Amino acid sequence: MQRPVPPSTPEWFTVDDSTLNVALVYPMQGPAGVFGPTCETCARLAAEEVNKAGGVLGKELRLLEVDGGAEPRQVAEDVEALVATGVVQGVTGWHISSVRQAMAPRIAHRVPYVYTALYEGGERTDGVYLTSETPASQLLPAIIAHERLSIANMVRAPKPKPDTENPGAFLPNGAAAKAGLNKSIHDAGWGVFLGILAHKAESAGRKLIPVDPRNTSRTCPACGHVSGENRTTQEKFECTQCGHTANADQVGALNVAVRAGLVLPDVA
Ligand SMILES: [Zn+2]
Structure with a gap:
């Protein structure tokens, strides 16, 4: 079943029940933009491996890029629009904490959100999964x-x-x-x-x-x-x-x- 696609979505991006679409939020500008190409390449490699192994529940995993280097409020608005219209069924990426803090309350309880960057700790929003280290575990292996x-x-x-x-x-x-x-x-x-x-x-x-x-x-x-x-x-x-x-x-x-x-x- 074709769903309506927001005007900002690229032409090649199809939305139907054969795919599982995930917003990939990473910085394409600003001071953290230097990490952007690495974030994108790693995510694409991961998606390729998942799809080679049969996808997610038989669906092809697709990534839709969102510029996480924009103003946090702008990023949150863009991602919320993708979630609200059903274009994406999940959110992930590498971006700074202020982007996460603006985005998390707007998409919580609607789609899973996996935050992969190391961070300062203290995140308690339901539906936000944090996969990287907080300061104590960043230092643990080095000093003991x-x-x-x-x-x-x-x-x-x-x-x-x-x-x-x-x-x-x-x-x-x-x-x-x-x-x-x-x-x-x-x-x-x-x-x-x-x-x-x-x-x-x-x-x-x-x-x-x-x-x-x-x-x-x-x-x-x-x-x-x-x-x-x-x-x-x-x-x-x-x-x-x-x-x-x-x-x-x-x-x-x-x-x-x-x-x-x-x-x-x-x-x-
Ligand atoms: Zn020996």
């Missing part, structure tokens, strides 16, 4: 566990080694090499970094979990074997027991996460 580093120990100068055969003389104690390491630790400013990390974690309502740093870079995440020989070079980890190979930094990070209880170890 770290090696408990004893910076004071690491920067302390090595003890002098008296030469027992030569009273008053000293043997080499690696002080020169250690001095280089001390400098790089100071340069990295780990204490400052951990302070900032703790502050950010607290403001996101998250806790920092310091873990025992011993052997994090020498433990095989696949079999649990601990050996300095597992770490063949600065960047390469190769387990001498099970042959597991990986990037050494990734192994260290994984072991820290395991100790903090964030991931389950592979080892039984």
Whole structure:
């Protein structure tokens, strides 16, 4: 059955019971317009995949583009007209929160509205489905566990080694090499970094979990074997027991996460 189509709808867009039409609201202008082409391409790819798999309830899924970069009130008016005339049976897209806030109350309870952009939280409109992260979950993966580093120990100068055969003389104690390491630790400013990390974690309502740093870079995440020989070079980890190979930094990070209880170890 053909339904009347509003004058703003493109000529090629047919409205009948063989299709399921969804308004795709994304910015085609303004500061967020830079994301527009990506939003469109991703949505088109998704629709193509859905249609290849048989569509939605046997109907072809079609996207009708709406410029979400216009004034929020204008966007809300355009989308409401599409919903009210039955041209679209759903609304989605990527657009800023002020557009969502203007649009949601006007289409709520009429069609499903899926909001995909990350946002600041607090949306409670019925019929609005939010699929992206709020700030707490945006920060969660990045800040939670770290090696408990004893910076004071690491920067302390090595003890002098008296030469027992030569009273008053000293043997080499690696002080020169250690001095280089001390400098790089100071340069990295780990204490400052951990302070900032703790502050950010607290403001996101998250806790920092310091873990025992011993052997994090020498433990095989696949079999649990601990050996300095597992770490063949600065960047390469190769387990001498099970042959597991990986990037050494990734192994260290994984072991820290395991100790903090964030991931389950592979080892039984
Ligand atoms: Zn192993």
